Amino acid sequence: MLPPSDAITTVCPTPYVIILESITQVGSNYEWVWSVSNPNPGNGSDGTVQNLSHWDIELGQCATMDDIVGAAYSGDGVTWTPFIPTYEEDASMLNACSLLTGPVLKFDFGTSGTAKSYYKLVLNKSLNIDMGATAFYKSGNTTGCGTQCFPGLGCPDEVVEGCSFSQGYWFAKPGLVWPGNVTIGGYSYTQAEGVAIWKSSNAGGIGTAKKVFLQAAAIKLSGTNVSPTATVWPYVQAIDAWLTTLPKLTPANVKSFNGSPDAAEALAAADAVAAWIEAHHCE
Numbered sequence: 001m002l003p004p005s006d007a008i009t010t011v012c013p014t015p016y017v018i019i020l021e022s023i024t025q026v027g028s029n030y031e032w033v034w035s036v037s038n039p040n041p042g043n044g045s046d047g048t049v050q051n052l053s054h055w056d057i058e059l060g061q062c063a064t065m066d067d068i069v070g071a072a073y074s075g076d077g078v079t080w081t082p083f084i085p086t087y088e089e090d091a092s093m094l095n096a097c098s099l100l101t102g103p104v105l106k107f108d109f110g111t112s113g114t115a116k117s118y119y120k121l122v123l124n125k126s127l128n129i130d131m132g133a134t135a136f137y138k139s140g141n142t143t144g145c146g147t148q149c150f151p152g153l154g155c156p157d158e159v160v161e162g163c164s165f166s167q168g169y170w171f172a173k174p175g176l177v178w179p180g181n182v183t184i185g186g187y188s189y190t191q192a193e194g195v196a197i198w199k200s201s202n203a204g205g206i207g208t209a210k211k212v213f214l215q216a217a218a219i220k221l222s223g224t225n226v227s228p229t230a231t232v233w234p235y236v237q238a239i240d241a242w243l244t245t246l247p248k249l250t251p252a253n254v255k256s257f258n259g260s261p262d263a264a265e266a267l268a269a270a271d272a273v274a275a276w277i278e279a280h281h282c283e
Contacts, residue, residue, distance in 0.1 A: 011131055014148035015040075015049040016111070018135065021077070021118070029069055030123045034150070035077070035116040044142025052111040056090050056104035056136040062155035063127060065105075070122035073109035077118040083108070085121075093138055097145035101136045123153075130154035162227035163282035167214045170221045171198035182220050184213060185243025193250075200251035207255035209246060212239045212266045215273040225282055232276040235269040242266035 008020040021033045036055060042048020059065070065087050072080040085105050093099040107119045133152025138145045170176070171194060178191040189197075194217060197210060216239040219226055226232065242262050247253065257263060 008129065008131075008151045010148065010150050012149040014137075014150075015139070015143065015146065016052055016055075016137055016148070018148070018150040019116075020129065020151040023129075025126075026122070028124065030126055032121045032123065032153070033077070034119045036111060036119065037114060037116045038111045039114065041111075041113050044140060050140030050143045051113075052117070053138045053140070054092075054106060054108045054110055055138070056093070056101055056106045057150070057152055058102070058104055058134045059087065060130055060133055060153045060155070063123065063153040067123050067125055068105075068121055069124050070120070071105070071107075072120045073107055074118040074120070075112075075115075077116070080118075080120060081109075090136065090138075093136060093145045096138065096141075099136065099145045099147075104136060121153075125156065127156055128154035159229055159231060160227040161230045161232075161276075161280050163225050163280045164219050164222040164232075164277045165225070165282050166277055167198070167218045169283070170218055171195055171214065178221060179223060182217050184216050184220065185240055185246065185248075187243075187248040189217070189249075196251050197249055197254055200254055204255075207258060208260075208263045208267050208270075209243070209249055209257045210254040212270040213243065213249055213254075215270040215277075216240065216243075218277060219273060222282065230276075230280075232273055232280075235272040235276070238269040239266055239273070242269075 010018045017037050017039055019035045021035050024031045036052060038049055038052060040048045041051060044050045068085060070082065071085040072082040074080045087103045087105055090101045090104055090106055093101055109117060111117050129151050130153060131151050132149050135148050135150045136145065137148060181188045181190050182194065197213060200210065216236050219232060219236050246257050246260065
């Protein structure tokens with residue numbers, strides 16, 4: 001996220017100063033707020049620039065209109081006027097300046113004097129900042145229209161998942177030797193202890209503790225095959241956290257904890273791990 005103290009200013013020479021004031025997570029959405037100001041207001045002569053009429057932005061390579069859940073503009077950054085954004089050619093720039101913008105999102109609000117005007121987009125996903133994003137501006141007849149770069153919508157960080165071997169690989173493959181003990185829930189388990197839990201009776205249904213143990217063990221034993229950034233790790237951490245509240249597991253006690261506090265949450269995490277392994281199996 002980008003707090004206001006870390007506001008980012010346009011890096012290329014432009015008639016108007018565009019500042020990315022903040023990126024703030026609000027629930028599951030992300031609010032991007034820019035300001036635009038005119039450092040040299042005037043009639044367009046002697047180096048002055050006429051007031052901004054409006055400006056447009058390209059969404060870039062990774063954002064679409066489906067990602068935008070709200071848009072607004074403001075004269076003070078406090079009181080906002082919402083509008084329904086569209087993504088289309090700006091006909092006014094074509095008519096006034098013969099400038100083809102291509103599809104753009106139009107902020108139909110300008111500047112007055114040197115004061116900042118504010119513009120907000122609310123997105124439903126996290127994106128990085130593209131310092132070379134493209135914007136278009138329209139002013140008066142003298143200073144006209146043009147293109148400028150601004151700190152706009154970039155692409156999300158690439159998530160590298162890696163892969164994992166399954167429970168069957170680690171607990172039932174003939175001749176397989178574990179790379180070492182596996183630590184789960186704060187307890188260290190040897191291969192013999194883990195296999196004994198795997199082979200314990202499922203009569204009456206597999207115990208929650210057994211199920212979550214085996215799923216977490218498959219991920220941990222797969223080592224560096226599973227990327228540190230993989231989306232499976234929060235589920236493994238949830239399993240770890242639950243198993244720390246229990247004694248060390250054995251074939252004798254592994255069915256004893258189905259009704260323990262947070263058992264249902266741990267079981268849901270194990271199901272998520274199983275789905276991840278199925279989608280990212282090493283073999």
